[in-house]
Amino acid sequence: MAKELTTLKDEMNNVVDEGTQVVAFKLRDEEYGISILNVQEIRNLTDITRVPFAADFIKGVINLRGSVLPVIDLKQRLGLEQTPYTEKTRIVTVTVDDLHVGMLVDAVTEVITIDSKPVDAKKAVNGKEITRFLSGIGNMDGRLIIMLNLEEIIGMPKESK
Amino acid sequence: MDTNQYMDMFLDESHEHLQQLNDGLLSLEDNMEDLSVLNDIFRNAHTLKGMSATMGYNKIAELTHEMEDVLDLLRHEQLKLTEDIIDVLFKCLDSLEQMVDNVGNGDPEDLIDVSDLVTKLSALSSGNPEALAAASEAPAAAPAAPAGEAAPPADLGFELTDVERGVIKQAQETGLRGIHIKVTLAETCLLKSARSYMVMNALDELGDVVKSIPPAEELEQEKFEHSFEVVVVTAAEEKVIEDAILSISEVESAVVEVIDLEKKAEPAAAAPPPAPAAAAAPAPAAPAPVSTAKPAPAAPKTAAPKQAAAPPAKKSHAGQSVRVDIEKLDTLMNLMGELVINKVRLEQIGQTHRISELTETLEQMDRVTTDLQNIVMKVRMVPVSQVFNRFPRMVRDVAKELNKEINLTIEGEETELDRTVIDEIGDPIMHLLRNSLDHGVEHPDDREAKGKPRVGEVGLIARHEGNNVVIMVTDDGAGINADKMRRKAVEKGMMTQEEVDKLDDADAVRIIFLPGFSTAEQISDISGRGVGMDVVRNKIEALSGHVDVETHIDEGSVFKIKLPLTLAIIQAMLVKVQEEMYAIPLGSIDSTINIQPDDIKTVQNKEVIVLRGEIIPIIRMEQTLQIPHVKDFDEIFVVVVHAGEAKAGIVVDNLIGQQEIVIKTLGNLFTGLKMFSGATVLGDGRVALIIDVATMMQ
Secondary structure, eight states: OHHHHHHHHHHHHHOOOTTOEEEEEEETTEEEEEEGGGEEEEEEOOOOBOOTTSOTTEEEEEEETTEEEEEEEHHHHHTOOOOOOOTTOEEEEEEETTEEEEEEESEEEEEEEOOSOOBOHHHHSOOHHHHTTEEEEEEETTEEEEEEOHHHHHOOGGGOO | OOOGGGHHHHHHHHHHHHHHHHHHHHHHHHOTTOTHHHHHHHHHHHHHHHHHHHHTOHHHHHHHHHHHHHHHHHHTTSSOOOHHHHHHHHHHHHHHHHHHHHHHTTOOGGGSOOHHHHHHHHHHHHOOSSTHHHHHHHHHHHHHSOTTTTSOGGGOSOOOOHHHHHHHHHHHHTTOEEEEEEEEEOTTOSOHHHHHHHHHHHHHHHEEEEEEESOHHHHHTTOSSSEEEEEEEESSOHHHHHHHHHTSTTEEEEEEEEOOHHHHHHHHHHSTTHHHHHHHTTTTSOHHHHHHHSOOTTOOGGGHHHHHHHHHHHHHHHTTOOOOOHHHHHHHHHHHHHHHHHHHHHHHHHHHHTOHHHHHHHHHHHHHHHHHHHHHHHHHEEETHHHHTTHHHHHHHHHHHHTOOEEEEEEOTTOEEEHHHHHHHHHHHHHHHHHIIIIISOOHHHHHHTTOOSSEEEEEEEEEETTEEEEEEEEOSOOOOHHHHHHHHHHTTSSOHHHHHHSOHHHHHGGGGSTTOOOOSSOOSSSOSSOHHHHHHHHHHHTTOEEEEEEETTTEEEEEEEEESOSSEEEEEEEEETTEEEEEEGGGEEEEEEEOGGGOEEETTEEEEEETTEEEEEEEHHHHTTOOOOOOOSSEEEEEEEETTEEEEEEESEEEEEEEEEOBOOOGGGTTOTTEEEEEEOTTSOEEEEEOHHHHHO
């Protein structure tokens, strides 16, 4: 069972296939998605404690039921323009390779099932720097859901200098 | 047999036995006349042999077997104990340790060539000129020979009831036979009940089990020594039965005997009343009579009573402790931490809303959580003897190598420290000891010339000191010459002449802890590669500890390590800088003072304060941590901290108070961030970072 889950997880990280459930959320006007298997929970915005000298996209740490969880600003990580926090701002906590991280998103929209095979991001978007964070783009009758490559986004402790 | 699941147990216990062997040999070396130790050593070797053979590690078994032969001769005084023999035995232990380690790492055990040792041992056990050849035959053969001869089947120590006898008689009429089997399990068998169950199962397949001594329930509860008896009726041949039983692992021997009812009837008939009583008694009764009736297979007669008495005593002791996965303890500690956080939170709510009933209940809860916390902490505590006990051997080896005479005294080995700390302090202590042996204690001749006893005294002392544990490595050697330290520091370009002249003697001696320093005239294998002391200091400071040295010329030196009891929950001072809250470990704080802005002076453009005549540099946290400036404060609070001997004043805007905090790691995303030793969750649910004072002062 556990093994099944991990292989499933691996699949989700790299390729998102038809029938995959994703948590969809907004960053500015664009809609993004990550596999539901990586998502632990979705929380309202709480006090974030700033950590001096950390990488700029790391907003700080929060208290997640007694343990300390780093929070990253996803927009900043993806190089998108900053917008102020609103009451819709959420922290999506995800787990990738035993690393727990919270990600700030503008709003969580829904959990949806991708019903057609997503397009490879490299084919759809120009620019190497951007595509390394993306794993594919799901097209749901014209509604585009950009699938994120979580490993690239948070699996980079080297950069946090 | 799938032995993987027993691997951890095997490794743990092998190390334990090797440690005991080491200890035994050391005390034997001290007092070669004391042969009583030999029995213990022999028993340990024997157990080790059994265990490794069971696990299929034949090389280990072979080597221990040879050791056992030599030990056996020694304890029967058929071989004279010499230093050479002890050296060979020590070498065997080293090889064994390596082999066990190899096995633990998943490597084959035979990476190490032990044939040389084996030859040496067998030469020792057989090559003795006196009529030892014949004598050595007997003990050597003893372990191999099963209990068969020791417990001759002719006078079977069991009785049959009328019913049982009837069953056998009936069976005989139908062409079956009643068979009595005595099964002896390996002394090292860990799962006696499982093995006995397997034996019973095997016998069930071959026939019907009529009776077992002790009864099946007691077999299940392991209420037997190493052997038990079974009566079955079966058509199978004795050989078939014997093979079936011997195919089960950890069965040492099986003695199969056809029951002759006529013969058995006689003694039973002659004294019917006492017989059943006698039969009932040996089985469940204390192990002593059982083992005297059937001596342990490998135990020669002289040692039999002692051996029989020792194992039960040991067993009762082992029953009082449980092996727990360290991860479970960590989880327990984490949960405990959360409980403490929530308790503090409730206390704050009670105080803000002035609910007296809540406060009262909380006071009681406080007591309970404090007790609980203490116990959880205690569970994680391990006596330092776990680290200390490997040093006597090391000291002996190093002393021999250096041709020095050393007497190591260990004190306070029962002092307990957190598991996390224990795992880390082994190497630093080893460094310190080596340093004392190599540089501290002088050569015996030099000592004599100075009018000191030839034998150098080295001490390893652990004791509690408040919320700390202090470990000291002492020697009565030459001491450290402060002038020599100053000279070396200048020679190596670590400091200028003016700098060293400013140092008092105590500080000059502390140069020893600076990176790249080594005073050894000659680079030796043992220490003095210039990596020793600063590595020790780094390691200890990484554990939030502190190391210092005190020395007197020609009287000796004392290296003192001070360590916190635990690293999980600490007392800290919460401070506020602008809108941000930080925690400073109380252990690093000297005092807190309230000053006016113009109390801050400058020395060469560096800000300092003068506190009781002492000039202390100050650190403005707001600037150091780039904290956003929101408002101005009239008053300035300074937290005076220390790291090692250095002091600094940290300027903060407000002191919130002293509090117990639970240290949480910041996680992988923040590796390389040395300024903070972790974070903690405050009573109001917010997170505060814990300042690493030593880093901040750099």
